[in-house]
Amino acid sequence: MDQSFRDSIGTIDESGKRQWIYPKKPKGKLHNYRVWVSIFLLTLLFSGPFIRIGGQPLLLLNIFERKFVIFGQVFWPQDFYIFVLIMLCMVLFIVLFTVVFGRIFCGWVCPQTIFMEMVFRKIEYWIEGDFKQQKKLNDSPWNAEKIRKKGLKTLVFLAISFIVSNTFLAYIIGSEALIEIVTDSPANHIAGLISILLFTGVFYFVFAWFREQVCIVVCPYGRLQGVMLDRNSIVVAYDYIRGEIRGKFRKNESREETKKGDCIDCNQCVNVCPTGIDIRNGTQLECVNCTACIDACDHMMESVGLPKGLIRYDSEENIVSKKGKIWTPRIIGYTIVLSLILALVTFLLLSRPQIDITVLKTPGQEYQKHENDIISNMYNYKVINKTFDSIPADIRLLNTEGRIEMIGHKNLIVPAESMTEGTFFVYIDKSLLEDRKSDISIGIYNQDGELMDSYETSFLAPVKRKRK
Numbered sequence: 001m002d003q004s005f006r007d008s009i010g011t012i013d014e015s016g017k018r019q020w021i022y023p024k025k026p027k028g029k030l031h032n033y034r035v036w037v038s039i040f041l042l043t044l045l046f047s048g049p050f051i052r053i054g055g056q057p058l059l060l061l062n063i064f065e066r067k068f069v070i071f072g073q074v075f076w077p078q079d080f081y082i083f084v085l086i087m088l089c090m091v092l093f094i095v096l097f098t099v100v101f102g103r104i105f106c107g108w109v110c111p112q113t114i115f116m117e118m119v120f121r122k123i124e125y126w127i128e129g130d131f132k133q134q135k136k137l138n139d140s141p142w143n144a145e146k147i148r149k150k151g152l153k154t155l156v157f158l159a160i161s162f163i164v165s166n167t168f169l170a171y172i173i174g175s176e177a178l179i180e181i182v183t184d185s186p187a188n189h190i191a192g193l194i195s196i197l198l199f200t201g202v203f204y205f206v207f208a209w210f211r212e213q214v215c216i217v218v219c220p221y222g223r224l225q226g227v228m229l230d231r232n233s234i235v236v237a238y239d240y241i242r243g244e245i246r247g248k249f250r251k252n253e254s255r256e257e258t259k260k261g262d263c264i265d266c267n268q269c270v271n272v273c274p275t276g277i278d279i280r281n282g283t284q285l286e287c288v289n290c291t292a293c294i295d296a297c298d299h300m301m302e303s304v305g306l307p308k309g310l311i312r313y314d315s316e317e318n319i320v321s322k323k324g325k326i327w328t329p330r331i332i333g334y335t336i337v338l339s340l341i342l343a344l345v346t347f348l349l350l351s352r353p354q355i356d357i358t359v360l361k362t363p364g365q366e367y368q369k370h371e372n373d374i375i376s377n378m379y380n381y382k383v384i385n386k387t388f389d390s391i392p393a394d395i396r397l398l399n400t401e402g403r404i405e406m407i408g409h410k411n412l413i414v415p416a417e418s419m420t421e422g423t424f425f426v427y428i429d430k431s432l433l434e435d436r437k438s439d440i441s442i443g444i445y446n447q448d449g450e451l452m453d454s455y456e457t458s459f460l461a462p463v464k465r466k467r468k
Helices: 029-050 077-101 104-108 111-128 131-139 144-173 175-183 186-210 213-218 220-228 292-304 316-321 329-350
Strands: 059-062 067-070 073-075 235-238 311-314 355-361 368-370 374-385 391-397 403-407 412-414 418-429 437-446 451-460
Touching: 029 059, 029 104, 029 111, 029 144, 029 175, 029 292, 059 144, 073 077, 077 104, 077 220, 077 329, 104 111, 104 220, 111 131, 111 144, 111 186, 111 213, 131 144, 144 175, 144 186, 186 213, 292 311, 355 391, 355 437, 355 451, 374 391, 374 412, 374 437, 374 451, 391 403, 391 418, 412 418, 418 437
Parallel strands: none
Antiparallel strands: 059 067, 067 073, 235 311, 355 374, 368 374, 374 418, 391 412, 391 437, 403 418, 437 451
16 A cells, blocks of 8 residues: 555645645534534533532632642642642553544544534634635635635634633633623733733634644644554544445446445545545544544445445454454453543542641750650641631640640631641650650641541650660
8 A cells, every 4th residue: 555645744735835624514423422522511611610619610720829629629739749640640541541542532522623623613614614615715816705704704713712711711810810800991900911812812823724733733642642552442444445446436336246345435534534634544643533534434325325334433453353343351451440540530639638737847946855854846837728618626646645735826727728837846755755766646636536637757855875
């Protein structure tokens, strides 16, 4: 097979210039499913900043105030280790998911694909018509019709880009802050207004001009698929064993007698491809598994009376061996691993302590001797309350007898969503200390006597003299 098509991407011509893609308007069963998935995800995206769980937003990534909220749970810089573990789990999840299911994420869930194919491209079809009308309009001179259609499309694209920019800003600063900025005079928020306009321009540039180049040139996921996919990965695949040798369809013709495959070479799979490739050439980095070619091919197969599924979700191994099974033991095993990874991420989110205490010995302070062989050490503490309510707390020794004396106040109350710090003394009988440096454990309890967190630190004391 001629593999020269792999020497360049589908959106670049032989001279190295950008080749504009005019995909045919897709339709079919899988496309309808993608529409419903996109409606759900877009609804979730635009309503996300206003959804509250326990009074907190569904998702907030406030990098300026270092406040992060995920599913209503507040995360602090001290929870960074959980974030790292979650990121590692997600990387592993992406790798295993791609090995098993290919680039289904790109075609069904990726925001770039959803906005491009289900929002901006739909508007383009509505204003300029299908692919042939779009090409004809672009090739025509600037007349009243072209100015009207291009002007309307530009205004709509800019409006949507502006809405998207504000939505993403709401995920950073919060919906309340966004509403306050929107309802206030722009003169009071010049920096914010400039940022919004810049992001609006970026979104407009991406969806009006850069388009599929994001998936092909910028996104590393498409490039990585070459090393993550194998013969058993489920991808959008052309059954070349059944389809070859290609040949135009002729009525009442026996394709077996003429030694033709089921591919009638109608090029409908090429016409609908949003990245301009021919899926019959095999798996390519430009393919985002959008399934438009599957719907187009099934429609043509049904029209000429041939079995559907010439282009389908399948693996190279299944096409060659003709097993026809997608749920193999390998895929089932990987799916179980993926489920366990998701369960681990969920566990990390839910098992995070609500109170975090840090206790460090006060720098420059030695131990103090008191009557009755009592030794004391001074400590600084920090308590972070990750909940939405103020919590009365009590600090106690856990692994040894002694007492704690707070400095400055007797009752410790940790305000909601904030940190409190202070100093206390720990008093321990010298007879209970075997070495100069002993390990002690300090815990923090709520008013119901429930241990919320603990911290290990050291306690200094005089060295005991050995008896002769």
